[in-house]
Amino acid sequence: MKKNIFIIILLFVACDKSIHDDRRALAKKLTQENILVDGHIDVPYRISQENLDVGISTEGGDFDFPRAKSGGLNAPFMSIYIPAEKETNGTAKDYADQLISSVEDLVATYPNKFAIPKSIDELRKQVEQGKISLPLGMENGAAIEGRLENLEYFYNRGVRYITLTHSKSNHISDSSYDDSRPWKGLSEFGKKLVGEMNALGIMIDVSHVSDEAFWQVIEISSAPVIASHSSARHFTPGFERNMSDAMIIALAEQGGLIMVNFGSTFISAKSRSSQASIAALVESYMRESNLSKKSPIIEEYTRSLYKDKFVYANLDDVLDHFDHIRNLVGVDHIGIGSDFDGVGDSLPIGLKDVSEYPNIVFGLLERGYSEEDIKKILGGNLLRVWQGNETYAAFHGR
Template sequence: MKKYLSLLLVAGVAFSCETKDQEIDYTQLSDSERLEVATEIAQSTIMVDGHVDLPYRMKVGGFTLQREILDVSVRTPDGNFDFPRSREGGLDAPFMSIYIPAGNQAIPGASKALADSLILMTERLATTFPDKFAMAYSPADVEVNFQKGVISLPMGMENGAGIEDDLANVEYFHGRGIRYITLTHGKDNLIGDASYDTTGTHGGLSEFGEKVVSEMNRVGIMVDLSHVSDNTFRDALAITKVPVIASHSSVRKFTPGFERNMSDELIKAMADNGGVMMINFGGSFIDSAYAAGSAKVREHIVNWLAENNLSRRDSAAQAYISEYAAANNPFPTVQRVADHVDHVVNLVGIDYVGFGSDFDGVGDSLPTGLKDVSMFPNLIAELLKRGYSREDIEKICYKNIFRVWQAVEDYAASM
């Protein structure tokens, strides 16, 4: 079990991990003292991240069943996740995203085949490095792995296109270890309409999608409403018999017009359902000014590359792009992520929010102070500074998502 800091000295007073919140006011500590406390909390508390895109990063990086080209058991020079950094940040259970690009939907069988491949890659991590990683199919599994000191690898399938047109595949993927399914991704699919798509193919959930949601309830797979259109979101809430999640979404108040994020109406509806919204850390998700600046930067870079006859892979281009983007569109900070947490808590309460970083899925847009999994204590420290208690932090880190996950399991068992 990871308890690297079982005893801390803060403001000259020693206290143990079990010290009651009322005995110390975290808001009155210095930033360095607060970060020390936050690091202790991260190390001694189970931390779940609702969405990490490592499996697809492994695929792009050349991972095969014969050999690993991308070895995340050691520190990697790029990306946002690996074992050493996860240990440093206190992340214990990153949901591995089994990501199905919308382009696969046009090829019969391609989505399911890719999902199976990415599941195998994830399982291979656990079997190759059993002292570092282990599969997890329930909250109880995560707790056991935490006690052993290994990182759990629960799995969620991002894009229900993997189900293809066969309802039996819902139970099939439960058997393969999938514990949530994001109903759509970038385009409308057979299940329902997506937030990034303006087609409105079904006007929300399709008839098939209604059956999929009910079947997910029956077998014990959490319904994930990130990426869906508002109509699909409402339809799914009307169908489900158990709480739902948004595995990696942020607050639309800070990104007006961005349907991929959740409106106050939807946040309240999810809370009424008992669900959990897990905050995405991506710059375009947390700050509309950054999103607008990114569009301008991209336009400039495209023109600059053409004028200089360079590609993005050229070292000179990479240096210029990094420098130009930093100068012309500064990253949001960890404080902005905390603003999103604050908004959910102020709107519906502490029981309905979690972390869903989208690490390895949002490129280089991550905010200052949250560039990779090692930096979770920075966010916890910011929440402590804003008056959150240790119990609050525990709810955000794992208790809220465990409550939903367990409710879904219990309902399936009762069926």
């Protein structure tokens, strides 16, 4: 009798392992055979800071061509990230041009590896050719500089979404990170800009904007809106940078989607708490030592604290966000917006770079998502929203 029970247990374990192996293989297959869009990867800024070549294998960072190919990534939005101070010193447009040129230079260096699409049709063709298609998303509308002709200029350069603001309120919108809210949402120019973006077919990105600005965008926009790299506030109460349930529902009702950010502090309340504790210790040490934040001593102290005390999210924590959004609004309104190369060393265990998208897909399969569900999350949903913006512009634009 005991022998029979032992055999049954062995058979059960073998069967379970076989199922897991099959799902691992299917996860790899799904990432390799479908369009995989990531809504936000900070490669251009990383290139500008490190002067490196992501067309070949690189040391450090989260993205390069070999790892992207391994992970199945073939349509990452390149973030044209403009730091807030660029608006203050009047260099935002020039800086955006430099970052766009860096992506163009990458394509010129590796024309068989990369391409920049200016439409969904171009993206599909580039992927069919085996290239990694690099659509452009501008993170921080500061580069518009209050001139609508600049909007069209950047559209012609390939920008297909604009995150209205970033870490500080700008001339377009209040920021979720900024206590100063001069516009109580969008500025008058910002409200006009939303309509002009609709007319051109540029997607509006509400990541980083204040809650008031979000609701105004939803009211004004006639085309579907995205959150290119945000997560669910349900898991991080009080963190305005993430989206509340009511906001996710409104976004979905308008036809848009939320693309889940992988950064641990976007995903986990425990991670956010550990970060706050570290910040308090650093602040105290700075006061006691009369040193600045950029002091090598303080920088080393900060690194050591993060190494010892920072709490990383894990793959299950990330998957919980996917589940929560699915339960709220369904799979048609979920995407991936990792923030690779943008959140430093805060990425979750199991999602450390662009080679690890199959881990997400395996986790979704384990949680009962169908292959069709997963294809939508990988890229189908974002392409639908992009198409909605293209179609609106074609019929209602200039």
